[in-house]
Amino acid sequence: MAVLELINVTGGYTRKPVIRDLNFTIGQGELVGLIGLNGAGKSTTIKHIIGTLIPQQGEIKINGITLKEDIDNYRSSFSYIPETPVLYDELTLKEHLELTGMAYGLDEKTMKERASRLLSEFRMEKRLNWFPSHFSKGMRQKVMIMCAFLVNPHLYIIDEPFVGLDPLGIQSLLDQMDEKKREGASVLMSTHILSTAEKHCDRIILLHDGRVRAQGTMNDLRRAFNMPNATLDDLYIAMTKEQDNE
Template sequence: MTVKVEHLTGGYGKKPVIKDISFALKSGEIVGLIGLNGVGKSTTIKHILGLLTPSEGKMSISGIDINEDIHTYRKKLSYIPESPVIYETLTLKEHIYMTAMAYGINQETAMTRAQPLLKTFRLEEQLEVFPSHFSKGMKQKVMIICAFIVDPDLYIIDEPFLGLDPLGIQSMLDLMEAKKQEGRTVLMSTHILATAERYCDRFIILDKGEIIGVGDLETLRQQFKMPNATLDDIYIRSTQGVGQ
């Protein structure tokens, strides 16, 4: 197993947002984390990233426990946030170099890895430009490039398609599929369920801070007694509290 989340309970205050969540992610799969706004998807992601401290539970990536060696643990993952985090005083090239420094990658290796990504997202002529002047979609592409030069075991991607044009969306999906084929793991939070249904191997459905469904589409159809249902159908039924 690449990723293990065991009995995770936590949030921001005394009242937990997520309650006793457990799941495992395998190498070479794309998993969709889905649910309504406010059910705990972002909280779950922040706990896996180590940005929040759980009140209970354990997390590990490739056998590295977050509580035993958080620095090595964090180098096992990369993250693409829903809203791009751009530094106003850094050029695109400096964003790439800063990411490389954080992960212990030399600049030459980082730029070699970045070149095909820069070409894919049509940013190869923008290396000396400050991304703070970019559109939201271009800023999101900067986040994607920085995340994919790292080459970690786990990619965590929060609403990856917001702000991207159709070509950018397809390029993002192609990158995720390529990493899956390399044996990496992708955890993707998204509301675009038709795309998730097409590209994800399994799904984790969250509702009110609890997992109410885990598995591939056929497993979810059986669980919710909805043969031939789409992921959209199951999502709507499950979040209305029917079939649980």
């Protein structure tokens, strides 16, 4: 069964839709890249999946359940890392982890074990009692990442994760994603860093003007564009040009 399923999803902020008739699924253990230009509808798609926007038409299911059917179950099935870190100015790093653990019903022991592993992986042990105002952009991003991985959900939704992270941070994130994938979790990741997406994603969804332009493995995409040996960069540029000519 698909972990995430979008069926004919149309939606946006106002009555004029930003995304139209989206159809795609993510299977268990899959890492799927959501690729598109600025304004293509990546973030809007993600907002619909996490439930801050409600689709005007169509359905979104996580593990076969829509948000309406069982809100608690739906919400505890995924964790989300936003593009811009959203932290509580009044909570320290340690308290962010505690709060997340409480919200997702982890017992205190599990929370502490997982937290200490993540803290050393992301080299943040010494900053446990710091407030976010003393964190750099990359550190703030790391707090979000640690909170997301602390939950250990079925599905990770990650919006533009590599901006602001240092190379070690990027590597730690990729390692974590690989590990979770091996354990059977799925990841939906939107990004502009195409070389990384090409290297790590099992499948790619190309979004353009709010529609799915193409999706599949790299080989599927090469076939669809009739460009053997092309990189994702080549395909991406080809797609935007094709669109301009229409």
